[in-house]
Amino acid sequence: MAAPHPSRTLLVLGGARSGKSRHAQARAEALDLKLVYIATCEAQDEEMADRIARHRADRGARWTTIEVPLQLAEAVRAHAASDTVLLVDCLTLWASNLMFAERDAEQETGRLVDALTAAAGPVILVSNEVGLGIVPDNALARRFRDVAGRINQRIAEVVDEAVFLAAGLPLKLKGQSLIG
Amino acid sequence: MAAPHPSRTLLVLGGARSGKSRHAQARAEALDLKLVYIATCEAQDEEMADRIARHRADRGARWTTIEVPLQLAEAVRAHAASDTVLLVDCLTLWASNLMFAERDAEQETGRLVDALTAAAGPVILVSNEVGLGIVPDNALARRFRDVAGRINQRIAEVVDEAVFLAAGLPLKLKGQSLIG
């Protein structure tokens, strides 16, 4: 990592199957650093277990994976280091986990922001944009959209760089390409 | 407001919780003009009433708010003035209101376009992009998507500037930043 920028943060935003995770991984792997993957998902059914196993195999042996469904700020604080890039994948599942655990998403996001600001090494965060379809029928889905959207806005505000992925290709939302 | 551009129009497009309204308000407040907020929503249930009250409080005392569920062209004609910026929030609820009232959306949009063209002061319009999810199951939702999308295209065609918001950050669709 070049000396003038000891710590940088990048938000990779996009839809399902937009190539977010692949883009984020490529950006991380382009750095000559240890690679730590912070997965916010837990395998709760077979479909998800299959995805997780496939994704882990796709990432390969360079990556260390840890599963952190809720305590994201703590995980970033514990693992951030100047010789390591952290990849958090993804904030949208984290939002869902916070809701189910009845945690205060705004407060937790504030704590994550503090952890990002304090991180000694680069952190890449992946998140879904989920608000571009028809208004969902059920109130829970609408509330989830609100929570996930607020987290995206808050994180986008503080990161050094943000991109919007479509069909695997990035549109620049803000900042310079300082990571990867 | 700089003399060479007495009237400018801006479309702020984005998903739910993408920061559209906040972006639009900030752009309006950056102008040294009277602020008029044209809300296209009416409180029809408690969830919506809560949102409206919260949004009104968020905007603060500088803003005058008027509720215009249907007669948007008339409202723009009545309130546009060289010392005032109008913020219309949002065209997607207006589309929904037109459908429920069985009004001809294409004709109403044409009338809105005429009013925008004639406006003596700047007008900022907020709208949702709702067509980027899975095709909805029910025909009414599909028709709504068509109506809302056609309105967005028609307005985007005539405004001076258009931006697409994601996570609170704007992507430039067209034009220069002449407002705010």
Added chain:
Amino acid sequence: MAAPHPSRTLLVLGGARSGKSRHAQARAEALDLKLVYIATCEAQDEEMADRIARHRADRGARWTTIEVPLQLAEAVRAHAASDTVLLVDCLTLWASNLMFAERDAEQETGRLVDALTAAAGPVILVSNEVGLGIVPDNALARRFRDVAGRINQRIAEVVDEAVFLAAGLPLKLKGQSLIG
């Protein structure tokens, strides 16, 4: 068509009613070539039959239309020519057709990529982004989102130019405007 670029490929990505088809048609019509429209839809109900007839009438007499629900690689190979621009509209319905016909979407996409690479004239492909809403309730819709998203990524990777449409306006995802 200018001599240095005998063949070019363009992907037009966007939501429902985002102006994708209109943009793609305008880009094709700007070329002084024969116009062939490859429709991947078949009229399966009245709503769709109405749309197809309306779209065909909108395109006008300059266009030759062929309906190709499945054999897209073959159609591109059969119709690509240095004096012709092909417009494939759209890959998302093709993805749906492949799923219902229980064809291997990955393999078919590979064959389409080969056909695009071999094409003697320009090819414009239209596709929907469908992954930016809430996660669908049913597993089939989630699988469709995956298949459609993977096709978009694979095609975006190989085309010379890709744009994301919102409200009829293009955001550049990659490449230069070499077509139209």
